[in-house]
Amino acid sequence: MESAYGNLRAEVLTQFACPIGFTYPEGATVDSICLCMCYRSWVGNGNSPMGIDAFEISQGEFDYATPYSTNISPKAYVSDGAKSVLAHDKIIVASKKTDSIYSNALSDYLPMIRAKMSDEFTERFFAMKTFTSQEDFNELFKGLYITPSFGSATVLNVMDINIAVYYSFSYEKFGRDTTVHDVKAFYANSEVRQVNCINYTNHNAAFQSLEADSGLYNYIVSPANIYTRLQFPMKKIQDTITANLEEKRPYVNLAKVKVQVCNYTSSPKVPEDWSQPAKEMLLIKESALYRFFSKRELPSDTCALLSELTKGTNATTGETEYYYTYDLSALLTHQLRHTDNPDTLSMLMVPVDIVTTTTSSNTSVITSIKQQQTISATKTFSAQNPTNPMAMEVVYSGF
Numbered sequence: 001m002e003s004a005y006g007n008l009r010a011e012v013l014t015q016f017a018c019p020i021g022f023t024y025p026e027g028a029t030v031d032s033i034c035l036c037m038c039y040r041s042w043v044g045n046g047n048s049p050m051g052i053d054a055f056e057i058s059q060g061e062f063d064y065a066t067p068y069s070t071n072i073s074p075k076a077y078v079s080d081g082a083k084s085v086l087a088h089d090k091i092i093v094a095s096k097k098t099d100s101i102y103s104n105a106l107s108d109y110l111p112m113i114r115a116k117m118s119d120e121f122t123e124r125f126f127a128m129k130t131f132t133s134q135e136d137f138n139e140l141f142k143g144l145y146i147t148p149s150f151g152s153a154t155v156l157n158v159m160d161i162n163i164a165v166y167y168s169f170s171y172e173k174f175g176r177d178t179t180v181h182d183v184k185a186f187y188a189n190s191e192v193r194q195v196n197c198i199n200y201t202n203h204n205a206a207f208q209s210l211e212a213d214s215g216l217y218n219y220i221v222s223p224a225n226i227y228t229r230l231q232f233p234m235k236k237i238q239d240t241i242t243a244n245l246e247e248k249r250p251y252v253n254l255a256k257v258k259v260q261v262c263n264y265t266s267s268p269k270v271p272e273d274w275s276q277p278a279k280e281m282l283l284i285k286e287s288a289l290y291r292f293f294s295k296r297e298l299p300s301d302t303c304a305l306l307s308e309l310t311k312g313t314n315a316t317t318g319e320t321e322y323y324y325t326y327d328l329s330a331l332l333t334h335q336l337r338h339t340d341n342p343d344t345l346s347m348l349m350v351p352v353d354i355v356t357t358t359t360s361s362n363t364s365v366i367t368s369i370k371q372q373q374t375i376s377a378t379k380t381f382s383a384q385n386p387t388n389p390m391a392m393e394v395v396y397s398g399f
Helices: 119-127 134-140 203-211 234-245 286-294 329-336
Strands: 008-014 029-044 049-056 090-093 100-103 108-116 144-150 154-173 176-187 194-200 217-222 228-232 250-261 280-285 304-308 310-313 320-327 345-358 364-371 376-381 392-398
Touching: 008 154, 029 119, 029 144, 049 108, 090 108, 108 154, 119 154, 217 228, 217 345, 234 250, 234 329, 234 392, 250 329, 250 376, 280 286, 280 320, 286 345, 304 320, 345 376
Parallel strands: none
Antiparallel strands: 008 144, 008 194, 029 108, 029 154, 049 090, 049 144, 100 108, 154 176, 217 376, 228 345, 250 320, 250 392, 280 304, 280 345, 310 320, 345 364
């Protein structure tokens, strides 16, 4: 899909969960096998046709606990010249619900892609009867690489992938043979690994274009394409506070940073409006980025601060505005009390997805946070912007 941030190509590499202990009924025969994918939304032009293809993963292995980057190369997992495992390319139009399934959780019908697998794959997959462990199953079937075969105007937000085995068997009932048709689904669920593969094919040219605009605006694009780096002059802040407080121990009462968004569209009307700001934005020390996500840490006042996209009214113009706000008071107090304080503190703005749970007192608690995998693009005013420069207001005291 074409955009100002590059030509986006979205794919997925996924394993499938083994139904441990399952056995087909005696005498069962396979009727067909389909690859099924449900999606809740799309970005781009939903009326533009696109093709779906799939290939079997034949090399390499995925580790369940390893964090994989979204620019992972499928070539490391799919051999050159691999044949499609689909009977033919599946052609869809995202906005047309030619097939669907009802979601109890959403109380709505979700569009579903159902693509028939090739006869060769069908025979081999049905012949696998080793459902004793996930490890043994992975040895026989490593998973699928699912990719668009054509179309450059739409990206699907896929929420469910499974392989559906349609089979039949006969048994005697009341003295005569009865044929039963059934289906067994093999899911790409939380028990196995899925890796989104997101690449921008002409990102260098796009970066050059955005860089020419960097004196006025900053950009944050997910998944994992562009981050904005905020640099705080810690030495200058420390020297100023020390000169005013002398020997007193510094305490930062308030350090508010307001990051104003300038590309929010309340009612997208054209395909290009997919590039909407992220709902949740993490401001994190650059040095802690890898550790934070690999160890599945949660936001903290001295390392990573979370902000939700907020709607407000501009005090000067009276117009509606959207922004993220961060209070760095605890972080700066922590930094100022260390002798090894860096001259410049670098922090990154990273779009994230959060999972919350509600306690018995009806309080929402964040239970996990990860880098955003769905598509977003956030354009903000830079510190050099002459109209709305980004700035930090600091209030401090000593004791």
